[in-house]
Amino acid sequence: MFKRLRESKSAQGTLLIIPTLIFMVGMLIIPLLLTTVVSFGHPNANGGVTYTFSLDNYIRLLGFTNDCPPGIKTCFTTLYLGILWRSLTLGFNTTVLDILLAFPLAYFIARIHPKWRDTLLFLVLVPMWTNFVIRVYAWMMILREQGVINSLLGWTAGLLHVPFKPLGMIYTPGAVLVGMVYEFLPFMILPIYTSLEKIDNSLYEAAADLGASPFRTFLRVTLPLAMPGIVAGTILVFVPVMGTFIVSDLLGGAQVILIGNLIQRQFLDARDPTFGSAVSLAMMAMTIVATYFYTRKFGFGEEIVV
Amino acid sequence: MNPHRRSPWIIAATLLTLFFLYAPIVVLIVFSFNASRISPLFTGVITKFGPFQLVSGNVVQSPCGPFHWFCDLSQNTEVLSAARNTLFVAVTATIVSTIIGTMAALALQRYNFRLRTFSQISLYIPIVIPEIVMGITILVMFSQLFTFINDSLHLTGDSQLGLGLWTVILAHISFMIPFVTLVVQARLQGLDKSYEEAAMDLGANEWTTFRRVTFPMILPGVLSGALLAFTLSIDDFIITFFTNGPGSPTLPIYVYGLLRRVITPQLNALSTVWILLVLIAVFLTQRVESRQR
Numbered sequence: 001m002f003k004r005l006r007e008s009k010s011a012q013g014t015l016l017i018i019p020t021l022i023f024m025v026g027m028l029i030i031p032l033l034l035t036t037v038v039s040f041g042h043p044n045a046n047g048g049v050t051y052t053f054s055l056d057n058y059i060r061l062l063g064f065t066n067d068c069p070p071g072i073k074t075c076f077t078t079l080y081l082g083i084l085w086r087s088l089t090l091g092f093n094t095t096v097l098d099i100l101l102a103f104p105l106a107y108f109i110a111r112i113h114p115k116w117r118d119t120l121l122f123l124v125l126v127p128m129w130t131n132f133v134i135r136v137y138a139w140m141m142i143l144r145e146q147g148v149i150n151s152l153l154g155w156t157a158g159l160l161h162v163p164f165k166p167l168g169m170i171y172t173p174g175a176v177l178v179g180m181v182y183e184f185l186p187f188m189i190l191p192i193y194t195s196l197e198k199i200d201n202s203l204y205e206a207a208a209d210l211g212a213s214p215f216r217t218f219l220r221v222t223l224p225l226a227m228p229g230i231v232a233g234t235i236l237v238f239v240p241v242m243g244t245f246i247v248s249d250l251l252g253g254a255q256v257i258l259i260g261n262l263i264q265r266q267f268l269d270a271r272d273p274t275f276g277s278a279v280s281l282a283m284m285a286m287t288i289v290a291t292y293f294y295t296r297k298f299g300f301g302e303e304i305v306v
Numbered sequence: 307m308n309p310h311r312r313s314p315w316i317i318a319a320t321l322l323t324l325f326f327l328y329a330p331i332v333v334l335i336v337f338s339f340n341a342s343r344i345s346p347l348f349t350g351v352i353t354k355f356g357p358f359q360l361v362s363g364n365v366v367q368s369p370c371g372p373f374h375w376f377c378d379l380s381q382n383t384e385v386l387s388a389a390r391n392t393l394f395v396a397v398t399a400t401i402v403s404t405i406i407g408t409m410a411a412l413a414l415q416r417y418n419f420r421l422r423t424f425s426q427i428s429l430y431i432p433i434v435i436p437e438i439v440m441g442i443t444i445l446v447m448f449s450q451l452f453t454f455i456n457d458s459l460h461l462t463g464d465s466q467l468g469l470g471l472w473t474v475i476l477a478h479i480s481f482m483i484p485f486v487t488l489v490v491q492a493r494l495q496g497l498d499k500s501y502e503e504a505a506m507d508l509g510a511n512e513w514t515t516f517r518r519v520t521f522p523m524i525l526p527g528v529l530s531g532a533l534l535a536f537t538l539s540i541d542d543f544i545i546t547f548f549t550n551g552p553g554s555p556t557l558p559i560y561v562y563g564l565l566r567r568v569i570t571p572q573l574n575a576l577s578t579v580w581i582l583l584v585l586i587a588v589f590l591t592q593r594v595e596s597r598q599r
Contacts (some may be wrong), residue, residue: 009419133562141337151348
């Protein structure tokens with residue numbers, strides 16, 4: 001048997017891949033299938049699952065409910081669709097703001113003298129690898145009622161002898177947006193930088209020689225060639241924003257509930273894993289479909305692996 | 307034309323973005339030296355060394371001087387045990403996933419076998435699906451499995467199976483394997499096969515060829531894969547959050563729990579230490595990378 005193994009390339013390959021397959025099947029594929037089964041079930045009294053085959057959880061997600069005023073059998077609520085819409089718009093706004101903030105910096109790093117490049121990349125990598133939760137905490141300190149911004153404003157108002165009432169910045173949708181933009185900014189800078197760095201300088205020279213204005217050069221040379229990076233960055237920002245619940249939890253309070261918060265609450269407070277599973281799967285389907293069409297339209301390359 | 311020509315607008319926008327990136331980090335660090343016990347108000351730095359002394363909410367004197375909150379942090383046994391948990395999970399999961407991931411990369415790059423396409427696709431799943439979904443599905447599986455086992459074996463009390471650090475380790479291994487595989491595969495792709503063929507022609511068997519030729523050549527890839535896996539593990543919040551049992555938090559989970567209850571300057575001291583470690587780590591990896599180039 002060992003002799004055969006030694007001679008068979010195919011058997012050796014299989015042997016090398018088996019541990020990976022055990023993990024991928026056991027910890028990814030089976031859990032995904034099981035979650036699908038659970039999403040068709042009903043919760044029972046102690047937070048467990050009664051296995052049935054019903055689409056109730058998905059119907060509930062669309063907003064149809066039996067929990068109505070007396071006399072009416074089914075009614076419609078925009079609660080969950082509202083959460084979905086809020087998450088999508090937040091994802092969109094975060095992505096757009098991140099592109100606007102990231103592009104100049106990425107361009108600057110790509111065009112600077114190579115001896116400075118590592119230093120600037122270092123400046124991008126440090127915030128990126130600083131823990132996510134700690135970075136949310138920083139924004140809590142800045143935006144709180146007695147936080148850094150309000151303290152500075154109050155101090156200035158004191159110098160000018162004008163009355164000052166602290167601004168209510170934390171626990172608003174704006175605070176969540178700022179937090180999200182901050183958390184995911186490095187994931188936009190790096191892919192855009194990767195694609196801008198590949199642009200040959202002669203292209204800019206050619207554009208200038210042919211009399212293109214800087215703005216026209218940007219539109220016709222820089223932007224098209226940066227597209228793969230922007231696409232990759234969009235995926236790296238948009239998808240995680242959908243599923244993140246810490247930022248909205250700590251900076252949005254009870255005001256801003258996103259899909260991530262909805263899912264987390266089903267498993268921790270509401271104890272309805274079946275509905276939570278349905279929401280997770282719906283969200284996964286949405287992001288995969290969106291990513292597929294988006295990448296098919298624009299395409300991306302190695303930029304996705306930061 | 308100067309290739310490094312920059313318009314003042316680009317410079318202004320770059321500085322703005324850098325300010326946005328660093329202002330929160332500076333705030334975290336500055337407040338870790340704050341004298342006030344209530345963290346949001348900065349009332350100055352603790353200047354005097356000496357026995358601990360508190361005047362109207364401000365620390366005026368401490369045995370550690372300006373580093374009062376760092377000393378305070380080092381006395382916090384919960385933080386220390388959370389840090390120990392984080393390291394234990396990261397080291398174990400990194401070792402296992404690096405070995406398994408390197409094996410997978412070798413299989414996919416050097417061998418042909420029946421499950422090749424399926425394996426390659428399954429390795430993309432953790433990269434494509436949102437992290438929260440992965441956390442949820444693993445939680446669902448473990449909780450269903452544990453309920454089933456506990457019920458059918460009539461386990462009660464402490465002998466019941468439940469979530470703990472070992473479920474976190476299993477979850478981390480599964481999301482780290484694809485990253486290690488990708489990095490090592492990229493290294494193998496750039497490697498000339500003729501070295502290995504030469505070794506085989508000279509009579510080395512597959513194991514010797516791997517040990518003496520392939521492995522030394524892919525070692526940088528294996529190491530950077532392991533480093534990536536290690537960082538991902540230490541930093542991970544979402545998957546750990548759903549697969550962790552009560553009573554054994556990792557550092558990110560512990561900090562999150564703290565933020566929901568009470569905030570002290572200790573947390574700033576912890577943040578400062580963390581940022582310092584990241585600074586050193588990023589600096590060292592950049593050094594190693596530029597030397598490889």
